[in-house]
Amino acid sequence: MHAKDRVIEVEGLVKRYGGFTAVNGVSFGVSRGEVFGLLGPNGAGKTTTMEMIEGLRKPDGGSAKVAGHDTRTSLRKVKEVIGVQLQSTSLFELLTVEEILRMYASFYPRSVPIEPLLDDMILQDKRKGQVKHLSGGQKQRLAIAIALINDPIVLFLDEPTTGLDPQARRTLWDIVLRLKERGKTIVLSTHYMDEAHILCDRICLMDQGSIIALDTPDELIRSLQSENAIEFRLPEQGGGDQIASSANHSESRIPSSAGTEASDASSPLTGLLQHIPGVQEVELRNDTYVLYTSDLQATLTSFVQLMSERRLTFTDLRTRTATLEDVFIHMTGRGLREE
Numbered sequence: 001m002h003a004k005d006r007v008i009e010v011e012g013l014v015k016r017y018g019g020f021t022a023v024n025g026v027s028f029g030v031s032r033g034e035v036f037g038l039l040g041p042n043g044a045g046k047t048t049t050m051e052m053i054e055g056l057r058k059p060d061g062g063s064a065k066v067a068g069h070d071t072r073t074s075l076r077k078v079k080e081v082i083g084v085q086l087q088s089t090s091l092f093e094l095l096t097v098e099e100i101l102r103m104y105a106s107f108y109p110r111s112v113p114i115e116p117l118l119d120d121m122i123l124q125d126k127r128k129g130q131v132k133h134l135s136g137g138q139k140q141r142l143a144i145a146i147a148l149i150n151d152p153i154v155l156f157l158d159e160p161t162t163g164l165d166p167q168a169r170r171t172l173w174d175i176v177l178r179l180k181e182r183g184k185t186i187v188l189s190t191h192y193m194d195e196a197h198i199l200c201d202r203i204c205l206m207d208q209g210s211i212i213a214l215d216t217p218d219e220l221i222r223s224l225q226s227e228n229a230i231e232f233r234l235p236e237q238g239g240g241d242q243i244a245s246s247a248n249h250s251e252s253r254i255p256s257s258a259g260t261e262a263s264d265a266s267s268p269l270t271g272l273l274q275h276i277p278g279v280q281e282v283e284l285r286n287d288t289y290v291l292y293t294s295d296l297q298a299t300l301t302s303f304v305q306l307m308s309e310r311r312l313t314f315t316d317l318r319t320r321t322a323t324l325e326d327v328f329i330h331m332t333g334r335g336l337r338e339e
């Protein structure tokens with residue numbers, strides 16, 4: 001990425017609340033036309049990072065520039081070139097959709113025409129309706145329409161689909177993808193990994209105020225070196241006894257695959273599974289075993305063979321491709337949705 005293509009430059013941003021560091025030295029750049037995602041669990045520092053770039057919160061360290069304007073010295077210029085999706089709770093409930101858009105348009109010296117905006121946000125048939133009668137998804141779309149009214153260079157969306165039903169989420173995804181096609185630069189925060197994967201060109205994975213990884217969704221998953229995961233459970237009754245007697249059973253040997261590492265010795269079975277060909281990592285999440293593999297077929301075959309040799313029964317076997325959630329768990333030992 002050439003420096004001249006960078007619309008956002010963030011260098012060592014820090015935010016402290018008393019003795020607590022909410023954002024701890026975050027640096028990244030966002031290119032023109034890119035959809036850039038901040039993905040992380042609640043409290044990771046996503047909103048605080050976004051609001052420092054928007055100039056809504058003052059950093060305790062570091063700097064943020066938007067289209068070359070530094071938020072510390074040129075805040076007015078920054079505000080001219082950004083659009084921020086308001087929380088839908090802060091919309092004026094008694095105004096109609098059209099009135100609210102005209103009102104926001106009047107705040108700017110230059111604004112986009114309202115008609116295409118209503119079309120794009122699928123709000124044409126709601127233009128005469130009061131905000132208080134809109135659904136959650138319609139309010140979110142109105143909030144995005146407001147954010148776009150000054151034709152911003154960068155659009156900021158903070159958890160745009162939180163609280164929406166699946167259909168409203170998908171409608172919003174389509175809208176973001178359409179904006180992306182038109183070359184709009186978008187920074188969005190989310191704790192939904194599927195959303196980040198579908199919408200974002202690059203994802204900044206955040207945890208406890210720091211960046212733990214930054215790359216394209218596919219590269220992040222590739223970094224796991226395991227494209228697939230195999231999941232299964234042991235039957236509730238006697239699972240522990242099965243494993244204990246099986247682990248002491250030394251006759252049948254499972255070939256060791258090169259380069260495997262013991263990552264979780266919390267169950268005797270885990271140790272056995274780690275030596276199955278192709279297995280890169282084994283995790284026991286609640287009562288589900290997860291085998292990350294670089295060779296699905298070889299691992300699956302050996303897994304079934306191992307379990308029958310050890311006379312172990314398993315249930316709920318399924319295979320799936322690895323996800324960003326797996327990347328996050330691999331890096332932090334925790335899930336994205338854990339509180």
Ligand SMILES: Nc1ncnc2c1ncn2[C@@H]1O[C@H](COP(=O)(O)OP(=O)(O)OP(=O)(O)O)[C@@H](O)[C@H]1O
Nearest residue numbers: 017022040041042043044045046047048049189191
């Ligand atoms: N005004 C504040 N005073 C004190 N602590 C704050 C304040 N604002 C945020 N925090 C804390 O800073 C941390 C980061 O919060 P932030 O809202 O940026 O996280 P987030 O990743 O956006 O999470 P969420 O998905 O819950 O919005 C959290 O622990 C939060 O409690």
